[in-house]
Amino acid sequence: MPSRLERHRGSALRYCALAAAALALLPAASLAGRAGAAAPAGATEVKVERVRPRRESLPTLRFLKDNRAFFRARLDQLRETPLERRGGAAAIDPRFLAYPGLRDGIAAAGDSVAGLDEARRAHELFARINDLGRLEAQLDLLEHLLAEQDARLGVLQHDFTGLQRTALAIVVSGYPRAAEVSSVSITLEDGAAIAVPISAEQRDALRRGGVLQIFHGLVEPRSQVLEVGLGGGPWAADSGFVTLEPPRDRLTLLRLDLSPVQPAAGATGILASTWLQDAELRGSGSSRTGP
Amino acid sequence: MTRLRAGLDAACAPGVGRALGGFAAALALGALLAAGALAREHAALAARAGLESAAAAAQVWASDAALVYLENDEDVDEQGAAPRWGYLYFSPSLQKARAYSLRDGAIVVAEDLEMKFEAPPVAAGWIDSGAALAAAEERAGRAFRREHEGRVSTMLLTRGTFQVGDPDATTWTIIYTSPRTASLFVMVDAARGTVLRTWRG
Numbered sequence: 068m069p070s071r072l073e074r075h076r077g078s079a080l081r082y083c084a085l086a087a088a089a090l091a092l093l094p095a096a097s098l099a100g101r102a103g104a105a106a107p108a109g110a111t112e113v114k115v116e117r118v119r120p121r122r123e124s125l126p127t128l129r130f131l132k133d134n135r136a137f138f139r140a141r142l143d144q145l146r147e148t149p150l151e152r153r154g155g156a157a158a159i160d161p162r163f164l165a166y167p168g169l170r171d172g173i174a175a176a177g178d179s180v181a182g183l184d185e186a187r188r189a190h191e192l193f194a195r196i197n198d199l200g201r202l203e204a205q206l207d208l209l210e211h212l213l214a215e216q217d218a219r220l221g222v223l224q225h226d227f228t229g230l231q232r233t234a235l236a237i238v239v240s241g242y243p244r245a246a247e248v249s250s251v252s253i254t255l256e257d258g259a260a261i262a263v264p265i266s267a268e269q270r271d272a273l274r275r276g277g278v279l280q281i282f283h284g285l286v287e288p289r290s291q292v293l294e295v296g297l298g299g300g301p302w303a304a305d306s307g308f309v310t311l312e313p314p315r316d317r318l319t320l321l322r323l324d325l326s327p328v329q330p331a332a333g334a335t336g337i338l339a340s341t342w343l344q345d346a347e348l349r350g351s352g353s354s355r356t357g358p
Numbered sequence: 359m360t361r362l363r364a365g366l367d368a369a370c371a372p373g374v375g376r377a378l379g380g381f382a383a384a385l386a387l388g389a390l391l392a393a394g395a396l397a398r399e400h401a402a403l404a405a406r407a408g409l410e411s412a413a414a415a416a417q418v419w420a421s422d423a424a425l426v427y428l429e430n431d432e433d434v435d436e437q438g439a440a441p442r443w444g445y446l447y448f449s450p451s452l453q454k455a456r457a458y459s460l461r462d463g464a465i466v467v468a469e470d471l472e473m474k475f476e477a478p479p480v481a482a483g484w485i486d487s488g489a490a491l492a493a494a495e496e497r498a499g500r501a502f503r504r505e506h507e508g509r510v511s512t513m514l515l516t517r518g519t520f521q522v523g524d525p526d527a528t529t530w531t532i533i534y535t536s537p538r539t540a541s542l543f544v545m546v547d548a549a550r551g552t553v554l555r556t557w558r559g
Contacts, residue, residue: 128446
């Protein structure tokens with residue numbers, strides 16, 4: 068049976084793990100660090116192709132398109148000007164009303180911990196056996212406070228981690244030995260283009276194993292083709308195409324490793340891999356970020 | 359009311375080359391068989407099956423997007439299920455409409471609608487395609503199919519477009535076509551599942 072101190076140590080570790088997992092929900096800061104220099108285990112390699120992949124062309128909403136004149140005419144008849152508008156306030160989500168209570172609980176717990184800390188400092192030496200009893204009571208109180216904090220984190224997890232929407236984060240790692248890359252560009256399927264210049268500091272960081280996040284945003288949960296381009300001397304107008312299928316309500320990460328890129332192969336030499344971010348708080352207090 | 363094109367013309371012009379007509383019919387039959395064979399590779403699902411995925415994509419496109427129209431993109435079976443459904447969303451802020459076609463739970467087509475389609479959103483509690491088709495079959499559809507070699511060509515969910523008297527009503531419209539006679543339209547109240555009216559056109 069574990070001793071009380073061991074149990075407290077376990078609780079503290081669990082609490083730290085919970086906090087780490089909560090921090091992992093913060094998007095940009097943690098992603099770059101988590102991607103790391105080493106290839107993530109379980110990541111799926113994706114091919115960077117020279118030619119944009121062709122896609123099956125399927126018709127949709129044929130009846131609507133065949134009868135567009137009818138629908139347009141009917142919608143024109145339906146359009147009305149509102150005569151009266153309600154000015155009443157909308158109901159506030161009761162969860163939001165409960166958050167100040169959570170905040171107060173956290174503040175109260177913080178005060179209690181501070182008080183306990185002061186008391187502990189006042190009793191650095193235990194002259195009598197009764198002091199050990201007081202220490203045990205204090206440890207019980209700490210355990211109780213940790214349990215309450217765990218419950219609060221659970222409330223926040225329930226309310227917010229379930230709101231993950233389909234998102235994509237693209238990170239760049241490595242740096243080619245053969246030539247300089249001055250920028251990396253991404254063109255999404257809807258035509259939105261992002262060009263990220265690589266500064267001298269970032270170049271140095273990439274050479275030393277750093278990771279640079281170049282995109283983090285919402286994407287539609289469907290198969291889509293991204294165009295990846297490299298900028299700089301030998302890479303002018305050079306691009307490749309990556310096909311991704313981000314699953315719904317998950318964060319998909321795409322890593323573009325530039326280290327094996329050669330001028331001859333251009334962007335198709337990029338080593339691309341993808342994986343899903345899985346950061347959630349478990350009931351036991353453990354956290355997991357994969358792969 | 360503007361005449362709707364239900365997919366098959368009710369009457370063919372006489373004397374316009376029966377041989378050509380026969381050839382075209384054979385081609386059409388071949389195409390239908392091929393399409394049917396392809397469609398059988400994918401599971402037929404009710405209209406609501408793809409709603410969550412379509413809505414998730416639409417919310418990425420525009421946070422104020424709302425479903426305004428739904429239509430089968432492939433043939434509907436007797437249970438009101440189809441291998442592919444098309445969902446149309448309208449965004450008031452963008453003043454644009456975007457369509458998503460889903461098959462096997464995945465979006466296989468995502469495209470902006472080129473025409474202006476500022477339609478009101480359909481009510482949330484609409485009955486699924488199976489229940490709507492059952493109501494239509496019970497009222498007039500089954501008899502039409504039997505008597506005129508008809509078939510269900512289109513099921514569409516919309517609000518106000520067909521219901522002149524009650525533009526707020528969300529309705530299913532089931533369109534039966536026949537090579538021998540005018541098409542049958544059956545309108546079903548998408549909240550209660552009752553047939554509101556039928557007409558030929």
